[in-house]
Amino acid sequence: MDVKSIPNTVIRRLPRYYRFLDELMESGVERISSAELSRRMNVTASQIRQDLNHFGAFGQQGYGYHVEYLYQEIGRILGLDRVNEMVFIGAGNLGRALANYGNFVKRGFQMIAMFDQNPELIGKTLACGLVVRDIAELEAFLAEHPVRMAGIAIPKTNAPAVAERLVACGVKAIWNFAHTDLALPDDVVVENVHLSESLMELSYLYHSRYPEEP
Template sequence: MSTEKTRCKGIPLTVVKRLPGYQRLLSDLAAKEVERISSRELAAKMKINASQVRQDLSLFGSFGQQGYGYRVSYLLAEINKILGINTETKMVLVGAGHLGRAIANYHNFARRGFIIEALFDQNPQVIGKTINNLTVKDVRELGAYLTTAPAEIGIICTPAVVAQEIADLLVRHGVKGIWNFAPVSLKVPANVCVEHVHLGESLMILSFQLKQGEEASKIQKKLQNNC
């Protein structure tokens, strides 16, 4: 592929996408006070191959012991480290519209150490309001705020037209990761990470599946031609 990457920081994206799965599984096991687990058992629960589990983990280090397997608590701790969970990550959110407010109220993030420290908006009618114990600040204060209280992640929930401008501002003030909900592809320096949530595209893909299901005739014809 030209534009879309298949790797992320040197790790295959397919592996990265499995990491949250491992994390959840190990959390469950830890909660059940399971002490040890083998790659075979892990694989069974993840519905993948045992080799793959070992290969995935080996990309990050050696966490198991021959003849024994993996100590659940240790492996969980290591995966949490890899994912940056439980180490308090400070975030600021820009754009306190409907979506921004929804994100600000989502407590699951905070539970894992992702803390929204401040909210910003452009709209005078929104500025000053309190959302989930935070008062919405004027976006013009964003730069000054970040200077005194740096954040690692900036969440962009603004309209598409201003998203790039906000991204630039965030980057200029030391933000290292951007969680972007605006439907534009942001340009940022190489040392800054962007994770894009494509709601519109997601809906279109669902719609695509529906339409294809309806009139699958075309494709079936194509497939028949291949035989």
């Protein structure tokens, strides 16, 4: 199977399949029909068949999908079949929450260092065991531990400069929680999580549905 042949719209749906397949495995389900998966995921069975057909002939008539095999194939496409080492910048509330979130480790994302510029945070030990490092040591650390993925949860004013430093150290993928867009070279991939914007979308969904409510 060639990853390039899978449309982007399908790729965007893979993490959700992955989550449902994981839950099925946890419940001891070995195989599942597209009809049953459709019911659970609230997606049409036809959509599921179209999406999962990209992974070859796993959905055999009368057999359904082999849950673990599909889970592993999707994991491989998403790059979860290995350990992805990351560094994280910003040991504020959000950064600490993310660093301490066990689910990421379960998915193979290993946070190997946390940096901050705040003297009150530097040297503190997080619940996950990492000790907050001085951002001044970023370059030295990355020279010794060259990682390609980094997360940023810092104020928007500092984010562009920090992102540039990461890129100069060879980081190619940035998970950006700073409330700004990062203008980075084309060979760097960025996934933005703009929490304020998601809250605004919720607000829109609510008020457009209930225009009479306060």
